Amino acid sequence: DTAVSQTPKYLVTQMGNDKSIKCEQNLGHDTMYWYKQDSKKFLKIMFSYNNKELIINETVPNRFSPKSPDKAHLNLHINSLELGDSAVYFCASSQDYRGGDSGNTIYFGEGSWLTVV
Amino acid sequence: GNSVTQMEGPVTLSEEAFLTINCTYTATGYPSLFWYVQYPGEGLQLLLKATKADDKGSNKGFEATYRKETTSFHLEKGSVQVSDSAVYFCALSRRGYQKVTFGTGTKLQVIP
Numbered sequence: 615d616t617a618v619s620q621t622p623k624y625l626v627t628q629m630g631n632d633k634s635i636k637c638e639q640n641l642g643h644d645t646m647y648w649y650k651q652d653s654k655k656f657l658k659i660m661f662s663y664n665n666k667e668l669i670i671n672e673t674v675p676n677r678f679s680p681k682s683p684d685k686a687h688l689n690l691h692i693n694s695l696e697l698g699d700s701a702v703y704f705c706a707s708s709q710d711y712r713g714g715d716s717g718n719t720i721y722f723g724e725g726s727w728l729t730v731v
Numbered sequence: 732g733n734s735v736t737q738m739e740g741p742v743t744l745s746e747e748a749f750l751t752i753n754c755t756y757t758a759t760g761y762p763s764l765f766w767y768v769q770y771p772g773e774g775l776q777l778l779l780k781a782t783k784a785d786d787k788g789s790n791k792g793f794e795a796t797y798r799k800e801t802t803s804f805h806l807e808k809g810s811v812q813v814s815d816s817a818v819y820f821c822a823l824s825r826r827g828y829q830k831v832t833f834g835t836g837t838k839l840q841v842i843p
């Protein structure tokens with residue numbers, strides 16, 4: 615069973631379109647994340663939810679809107695796609711962002727490759 | 732604030748060579764330190780971690796020791812294989828903090 619699964623894996627779409635990426639985790643974790651990875655492999659946090667509550671909202675255009683219907687799901691909707699949105703988007707989860715004695719280990723999905731043309 | 736600095740890549744090595752990827756950090760208190768690996772076309776996965784000073788994390792022949800005196804967590808492997816070709820990320824987390832801080836990643840290419 616895949617621990618963190620996201621769909622679609624590949625997405626090619628035209629500028630101006632609206633698209634969504636879905637994510638589910640079956641690890642029983644409380645915290646979920648969206649990261650963006652650019653072509654140089656730089657990883658940037660976008661959003662984080664803990665038990666459906668938004669706890670991180672980085673400087674991201676408001677065209678990006680996360681939605682967490684329950685703590686096992688965190689979807690990402692993007693309006694009016696731009697060329698610069700082309701990247702790999704990773705969904706991830708962790709037991710609890712507060713960590714503990716063993717630290718905050720992040721579990722990543724396989725990524726969604728978004729290409730805007 | 733917290734930060735992680737790791738050596739720039741790409742690093743190109745011949746098979747069976749010794750690998751070191753440097754990582755230093757800035758954080759107050761006692762962060763937990765991690766190495767993640769990203770194979771081509773995949774997501775990041777935990778390679779190893781250490782949660783307190785002088786701890787050594789190890790996995791798949793890779794090792795890293797948490798050195799508080801030098802604020803470092805260098806990744807080493809005695810003999811790399813072609814299958815180790817990937818991007819390696821150093822990271823830290825602090826208890827109670829919302830964000831995990833990642834380094835910029837170091838690409839490793841191992842040639843036969």
